[in-house]
Amino acid sequence: xxxxxxxxxxxxxxxxxxxxxxxxxxxxxxxxxxxxxxxxxxxxxxxxxxxxxxxxxxxxxxxxxxxxxxxxxxxxxxxxxxxxxxxxxxxxxxxxxxxxxxxxxxxxxxxxxxxxxxxxxxxxxxxxxxxxxxxxxxxxxxxxxxxxxxxxxxxxxxxxxxxxxxxxxxxxxxxxxxxxxxxxxxxxxxxxxxxxxxxxxxxxxxxxxxxxxxxxxxxxxxxxxxxxxxxxxxxxxxxxxxxxxxxxxxxxxxxxxxxxxxxxxxxxxxxxxxxxxxxxxxxxxxxxx
Numbered sequence: 001x002x003x004x005x006x007x008x009x010x011x012x013x014x015x016x017x018x019x020x021x022x023x024x025x026x027x028x029x030x031x032x033x034x035x036x037x038x039x040x041x042x043x044x045x046x047x048x049x050x051x052x053x054x055x056x057x058x059x060x061x062x063x064x065x066x067x068x069x070x071x072x073x074x075x076x077x078x079x080x081x082x083x084x085x086x087x088x089x090x091x092x093x094x095x096x097x098x099x100x101x102x103x104x105x106x107x108x109x110x111x112x113x114x115x116x117x118x119x120x121x122x123x124x125x126x127x128x129x130x131x132x133x134x135x136x137x138x139x140x141x142x143x144x145x146x147x148x149x150x151x152x153x154x155x156x157x158x159x160x161x162x163x164x165x166x167x168x169x170x171x172x173x174x175x176x177x178x179x180x181x182x183x184x185x186x187x188x189x190x191x192x193x194x195x196x197x198x199x200x201x202x203x204x205x206x207x208x209x210x211x212x213x214x215x216x217x218x219x220x221x222x223x224x225x226x227x228x229x230x231x232x233x234x235x236x237x238x239x240x241x242x243x244x245x246x247x248x249x250x251x252x253x254x255x256x257x258x259x260x261x262x263x264x265x266x267x268x269x270x271x272x273x274x275x276x277x278x279x280x281x282x283x284x285x286x287x288x289x
Contacts, residue, residue, distance in 0.1 A: 043265075050074070050258040057254050070255070074263075077256040083263070085235070086242035090222060093158050093238060098217040100163040102210055108164065109172030110198055114184060124173070131166045135226055143230055157231040158224070158238070165220075168213045175209035176202065211278040218271055239264045 045064075049057055050073060052066045077083075112124050135142075142161060143152070151157035179202065187197045203210070225240040232241055243264065247257045 046258050047262055050255065050262045052255055054253060054255050073255050073259045077253075077259040080253075080256065081246050081260055082242065083260065086237055086239045089155060089232075089236055090238040092155055093228075094218050094221045096155075097159045097162060097221045098214055100159060101165060101168055101217045102214060104163045105165060105168035105213065106172050106203065106206065106210065107198070108169045109176055110202055112169070113173045113176035114179075114181065114202075127166045127169055139226070139230065142227075146231055152231050153233040153236060154231075155236055158221075158228050158236075162221075162224075162227065165217075168217070171213055172206060172209050175206055179205055208278060211275065215271060215275050215278065219268060222268055 048064065048066060051069045051071070052063075052073075053068075053070055056063065056067060108127075112120060112127075146152055146157050146161055151160060183201065184197055187201055192200070223240065224238070225244070228238045229241050229244070232238065237245065243257065243260055246260065247254075
């Protein structure tokens with residue numbers, strides 16, 4: 001009697017026109033393409049809507065492609081919307097808030113990762129627990145503190161209160177745990193001061209995690225709406241707030257709103273395309289320990 005080959009209960013290969021095809025891999029590709037289309041459809045609709053007329057946007061059933069590409073929508077939008085001022089405010093807030101976030105969060109993460117003191121774990125748990133507190137809960141006391149400090153109706157009122165983020169502390173702490181303690185102890189033996197160790201040794205080794213936090217901070221600050229809406233005035237509005245005010249007219253020019261929205265998402269897309277490799281590497285590295 002000859003031994004029979006065991007039959008695999010799960011068939012992962014099939015033959016199509018004489019070629020072997022991995023059914024599992026093909027299914028994953030189809031699912032990913034479908035999910036990508038679901039995510040990109042609103043973005044595509046916004047971009048195409050920016051080239052349509054107001055009447056074409058309101059018609060039923062809607063059309064995908066514009067009948068005539070109205071490039072004048074962008075010129076009209078810029079003439080009726082103070083885009084340069086709102087863009088400057090957003091860029092100013094993003095740059096300084098990101099720098100301040102990196103400084104504050106890296107110092108807090110270094111203390112939680114490399115120093116031993118009583119209550120360290122409890123403090124870290126409390127820091128993480130603040131992630132579960134929505135901004136709406138602390139909006140009034142945060143505004144009162146900001147008003148007492150004289151930061152309302154200014155760009156610094158959007159920058160300073162949001163400098164310390166629990167997500168940033170968590171990401172940097174997890175990455176700093178991978179730095180050998182022996183390296184820091186050797187620097188101390190050589191006579192290096194604590195600030196010099198932090199500046200010359202720890203921060204250069206944390207460049208991937210710092211890059212990830214910087215990118216996340218740019219995305220957070222650029223898309224932030226509620227807090228800038230509360231603490232800003234007409235001269236300090238960022239792009240999301242100014243765009244919302246522009247869209248609150250009695251007769252909303254949706255084609256112009258879409259045109260401004262297209263310009264407002266360009267920096268975010270460019271930032272992601274340029275640094276997507278750093279995002280993947282940094283996020284993966286923060287989960288090592």
